[in-house]
Amino acid sequence: MAYLDNIAVFVRVVELGNLSAAGRDMRISPAVASNRIKELEKHLGARLFNRTTRQLMPTEHGRVFYEHAVAVLQAVAEAEAAVSALSGQPRGTIRVTAPLGLGRRLIASGIPEFHDRYPDIEVRLRLSDHDVDMMREGIDVAFHLGILEDSSLRMRGIMECARVLVASPAYLERRGEPKVPQDLVGDRHDCLILRYPGAREFQWFLSMPEGPKKFEVKGPYDSDDGDVLTGWAIAGHGIVNKPRFEVEPYIRDGRLKVILSDTPPVPIQLAAVFPHRKFQDPKVRLLLDFMAERCQRMIRETLSGK
Numbered sequence: 001m002a003y004l005d006n007i008a009v010f011v012r013v014v015e016l017g018n019l020s021a022a023g024r025d026m027r028i029s030p031a032v033a034s035n036r037i038k039e040l041e042k043h044l045g046a047r048l049f050n051r052t053t054r055q056l057m058p059t060e061h062g063r064v065f066y067e068h069a070v071a072v073l074q075a076v077a078e079a080e081a082a083v084s085a086l087s088g089q090p091r092g093t094i095r096v097t098a099p100l101g102l103g104r105r106l107i108a109s110g111i112p113e114f115h116d117r118y119p120d121i122e123v124r125l126r127l128s129d130h131d132v133d134m135m136r137e138g139i140d141v142a143f144h145l146g147i148l149e150d151s152s153l154r155m156r157g158i159m160e161c162a163r164v165l166v167a168s169p170a171y172l173e174r175r176g177e178p179k180v181p182q183d184l185v186g187d188r189h190d191c192l193i194l195r196y197p198g199a200r201e202f203q204w205f206l207s208m209p210e211g212p213k214k215f216e217v218k219g220p221y222d223s224d225d226g227d228v229l230t231g232w233a234i235a236g237h238g239i240v241n242k243p244r245f246e247v248e249p250y251i252r253d254g255r256l257k258v259i260l261s262d263t264p265p266v267p268i269q270l271a272a273v274f275p276h277r278k279f280q281d282p283k284v285r286l287l288l289d290f291m292a293e294r295c296q297r298m299i300r301e302t303l304s305g306k
Contacts, residue, residue, distance in 0.1 A: 004076065006040040007069045009033050010048065014066045015136050017055040025138065077281070090283035091120035097134075098143040101226045101246045102270070103127035107143055110294045114287065121283050129194060129226050134275065140284055141274045143291065145243060153273045158292045159299065162244045163265035165204075166256040170236040178239075181206050181263050184217050190238035191217035192229040204241050205266040212266050241265050245299045252305060270295060 012022040013033065023033040041048050048062035058066060080092060098107045104127065111123050126132075126139075134142055134153065145161065165184075178184055184191060184204070193202050205212045219238050223229055230247060233240040234255050240247075250256040272288050 002039075003043070004073075006036040006043075008073060009036040010040055010062075011066065011069050011073060012138065013037060013049070013056055014058050014062065015138070019056065089120060090118060090286060092283055093122045093124060094140045094283055094287055095124045095126070095138055096141045096143070096287070097126045097128060097132050097137075097139050099145055099226065100127050100129050101230075101243075102143060102145060104227070105246065106295050106298050107291060110291060114290050117290070118283070118286060121286070123287070129224055134273070140281075141272055141287060143295075144271050144273050145268050153275060156272045156274075156288055156292070158270045158272060159296050160267045161270050161299065162267050163241060164244045164247065164251075164258050165239055165241055165260050165265060166233060166247050166251065166258055167239040168234055168236045168255060169257055171233075171238065172257060172259070174236070178259055181208070181213070181215055181260060184215055184239070184260075189217075190219035190221065192219055192232050192238040192240040193217065193222040194226055194229060195222035195224060206260070206263045207266055208263055243268060243270075245302045248302050248305075270299075 009022060009026060009028070012025055013019060016022050016025065019030045019033045019037070023030045026033070037048065044061070044065065046061040046065075047059055048065060049056040050059055077092075096107070097103075103125065108125060108127070111125060114123065115121065132139055132142060143158075144155075171190075175189060178189060183189060191202075191204075195202070202217060204215045204217055206215060221229075221232055221237055223232075226242070226246075229240045230242060230250070232238060233247075234250060239259065244251075247256055251258060272291065274284060274288075
């Protein structure tokens with residue numbers, strides 16, 4: 001297994017570009033990662049990386065070896081999954097990512113229960129509102145709110161989630177309540193925007209009588225954390241566009257008020273996305289089944305006030 005472990009470290013170093021990032025990802029120190037690369041280079045009799053002050057770049061030998069190494073690790077993973085399916089005892093590690101709000105409310109709290117049911121499966125959870133490169137970062141399952149644009153991934157729909165525009169009563173008293181969607185455009189209102197490289201959340205699609213219509217909004221506040229936006233809205237700093245289940249408790253207790261209810265934002269799809277080859281992995285299917293049922297139940301309970 002030591003040689004296979006060395007190959008796995010090599011692959012992550014190529015994909016992440018440096019030893020420290022690869023070590024963190026694999027839960028080993030940079031020194032251990034470095035030693036494993038050295039052992040692999042000694043075994044192969046070839047230098048695999050050109051070392052610079054900031055990152056490691058694969059040599060020609062390294063690039064050739066990487067292509068075959070990825071295939072080797074994939075074949076091993078598929079072989080282990082096949083044995084797990086036959087034995088009825090799935091085991092191994094699943095790397096999972098989810099948006100911050102969804103992850104904190106629904107996914108993170110379910111992982112201990114999932115592990116209790118399947119103690120041989122380890123789940124590593126990463127929460128981020130940023131788009132994640134699943135292949136580069138070695139993610140097995142991403143819970144996703146939105147439209148799937150990467151055709152190399154497979155999607156399992158979980159449920160359609162209504163969205164709402166909300167603001168605090170104090171903000172609406174101070175700035176006035178928007179009467180039509182066009183009131184959101186320009187400087188008449190402060191819209192709280194989820195912003196990160198590549199994000200398009202400054203474009204709000206609202207359900208109009210003639211169909212969905214795009215409104216480009218702006219405001220003095222933006223963040224890459226959706227929960228920060230909710231906090232700003234509660235504090236009276238603007239209008240936020242959120243899945244209803246995330247803000248329902250604040251609507252119910254009066255801290256937030258729904259606006260433009262006749263022209264709400266277009267619903268958003270809650271789904272799990274994963275590489276095509278992962279669909280045959282029993283442990284991934286178990287996690288998908290468990291989290292899909294849990295998300296559906298908890299969202300319905302939140303919306304019903306239970």
